[in-house]
Amino acid sequence: MSTIAEYYFGLPLLLRMVLQGTAVILVLFPAAAACSMAERKISAWIQGRPGPNRTVAPFLAWIPGISILRNLGLFQLAADGGKFTFKEDPVPGHVNKFYFILAPIVSMIPALTTVAVVPLGAYISNGQLLPIILADVDVGLLAVFAVSSLGVYSIILAGWASNSKYPFLGSVRASAQLVSYELSMTLSVLPVFLWINAPGEHGTLNLFDVVQKQSGTGFAWDSVWFAAYMPVSAFIFLVALFAETNRQPFDMPESEADLVGGFHTEYGAFKWSLFFVAEYCHMIVGSGVFCLLFLGGWNPLPGLPLALLADWLGIAGVPLLTGLLGIGIFAGKVASFIFFFMWVRWTLPRFRYDQVMNIGWKKLLPLAIANLVFYALAIAVIQK
Amino acid sequence: MTDPRDLLFSLFAVFTVACALGVVLNRNAVASALSLLLCLVGVAGLFALLDAFLLAVLMVFVYAGAVVALFLFIIMLLDVKGGERKPFGAATVVAGTLAVGLLTTGVLTVARAATPAKDAPQLVAQNFPKLKDYAELLFTQYLLPVQVVGFLLLIAMLGVIVLSKRHEGLEDIK
Known part of the structure; x- marks a missing residue:
């Protein structure tokens, strides 16, 4: 065990970084694929039908008890993946070929890059809580916003390169929507950072520090999660998150009732599945950011921080186990949040396009500004 | 073995210059805009190598994330083909060479x-300029310039609204 660790830390820094990054992507990518399966199962559950439950590889069918996995739709996931990979991938004749192929590739870049500055958990080493994160930079959340704002290019390119009307309309809608809701989203998180950057402390936008401020023990001021202190911020962020990830009720870009398939009408097979996976990656990372900002990150309960739980379990001295515990709790929160995403999708009807714009500019943005002013004043009074 | 920073610097520098050339030399306006996007990402990478993470992030956030998206938008709205550009004339070449020389x-x-400069802020002296250092300078020493620039932008925005609105009967200007 220790020899592996020694060997690993003997490797050059650049190689280690590449390995860590690859490891995270290797987890995130299948997680996004699993989300698509979960979506099908949850939609089936909400609509009172069994969902995919018949797929099974023939050479596995004789194993007793496999029907449980089959009923969960686990093999459907593999079948879907296989289909998307091996299906013929036609490129329509009227498209702008280079950009048509570029668009789905571009869609993956921001989706997989944002995760670098999001802490995935925390571990305890020598009594100190440290983040598990690829790039521990000061700008933290700003970097997430910056990189995820690049996601709009894949949609613009896809719609434009498809060279037909519905995809173009879809991409124009998508860009307008993404740009509009980015504003409210950014404004909604400012109160959180005003609060944690109290005068005299070192200024930061790091998400790890945000969680540290929600890690109080017992009935302390800082043991309450920010969702309770700043419900309006959390709500605005949540709504904007739905819009930014193009999820129902904000899935204007692909609203199939009026735009066939929106920006990805002309896409099929593997290229289409890349868009799909990118959307789920955005959803996972967005949920993660929400949990870190407003739901206490890797702390299991308000007033019960990770360090205390590790103490109770008697594993506080083992960094590996505390790390796994932290990641597990955080992943659990993210998973339940993704369930919430899907619950909303299969419950609420889609907005009309003018309603989306009205909500964004006339309701959400003024609310976000009012919220910011209110908290700026309140925080100034409290922290004086 | 060379410092990985030097290697990365060379990579980003070559990348940035190549993309900048791409902006100028591309015939297709969409391709030019995308080259500009990559060029800005390269500049952001150079900033990150200088430990100026805030500048790097703002570069991506503001220019790559919003401004170039608007460029693309307008190119596509004006001309779905992506706008073919005429080849350079002699005057353009002379002007370009002159500009490069200057x-x-x-x-x-x-x-x-x-x-x-003597009154330059001593951010570089510290190892890692923190976000707070930028903020403090912007809100103390450079408050007036920030306000003036903000005001200029506001005027530009109002100007665009006034100019782009169609004035039938000139009633709605008042």
């Missing part, structure tokens, strides 16, 4: 006689 002379002169 710029090179300017940069060389500055690099030769490089002495930092």
Whole structure:
């Protein structure tokens, strides 16, 4: 065990970084694929039908008890993946070929890059809580916003390169929507950072520090999660998150009732599945950011921080186990949040396009500004 | 073995210059805009190598994330084909060469006689300029310039609204 660790830390820094990054992507990518399966199962559950439950590889069918996995739709996931990979991938004749192929590739870049500055958990080493994160930079959340704002290019390119009307309309809608809701989203998180950057402390936008401020023990001021202190911020962020990830009720870009398939009408097979996976990656990372900002990150309960739980379990001295515990709790929160995403999708009807714009500019943005002013004043009074 | 930073610097520098050339030389306006996007990402990478993470992030956030998206938007709305550009004329080539020459002379002169201004903020002296250092300077020493620039932008925005609105009967201006 220790020899592996020694060997690993003997490797050059650049190689280690590449390995860590690859490891995270290797987890995130299948997680996004699993989300698509979960979506099908949850939609089936909400609509009172069994969902995919018949797929099974023939050479596995004789194993007793496999029907449980089959009923969960686990093999459907593999079948879907296989289909998307091996299906013929036609490129329509009227498209702008280079950009048509570029668009789905571009869609993956921001989706997989944002995760670098999001802490995935925390571990305890020598009594100190440290983040598990690829790039521990000061700008933290700003970097997430910056990189995820690049996601709009894949949609613009896809719609434009498809060279037909519905995809173009879809991409124009998508860009307008993404740009509009980015504003409210950014404004909604400012109160959180005003609060944690109290005068005299070192200024930061790091998400790890945000969680540290929600890690109080017992009935302390800082043991309450920010969702309770700043419900309006959390709500605005949540709504904007739905819009930014193009999820129902904000899935204007692909609203199939009026735009066939929106920006990805002309896409099929593997290229289409890349868009799909990118959307789920955005959803996972967005949920993660929400949990870190407003739901206490890797702390299991308000007033019960990770360090205390590790103490109770008697594993506080083992960094590996505390790390796994932290990641597990955080992943659990993210998973339940993704369930919430899907619950909303299969419950609420889609907005009309003018309603989306009205909500964004006339309701959400003024609310976000009012919220910011209110908290700026309140925080100034409290922290004086 | 060379410092990985040097290697990364060379990579980003070549990448940035190549993309900048791409912006100018591409016939297709969409391709030019995308080259500009990559060029800005390269500049952001150079900033990150200088430990100026805030500048790097703002570069991506503001320019790459919003401004170039608007460029693309307008190109596509005006011309779905992506706008083919005419080949360069003689005047353009002369003007371009002149501009490059002037710029090179300017940069060389500055690099030769490089002495930092006396009242330049001492951010570089610290190892990692924190976000808070930027914020403090912007809200104390540079408050007036920030306000003036903000005001200019506001005027520009109002100007666009006034100019782009169709005035039938000139009633709605008042």
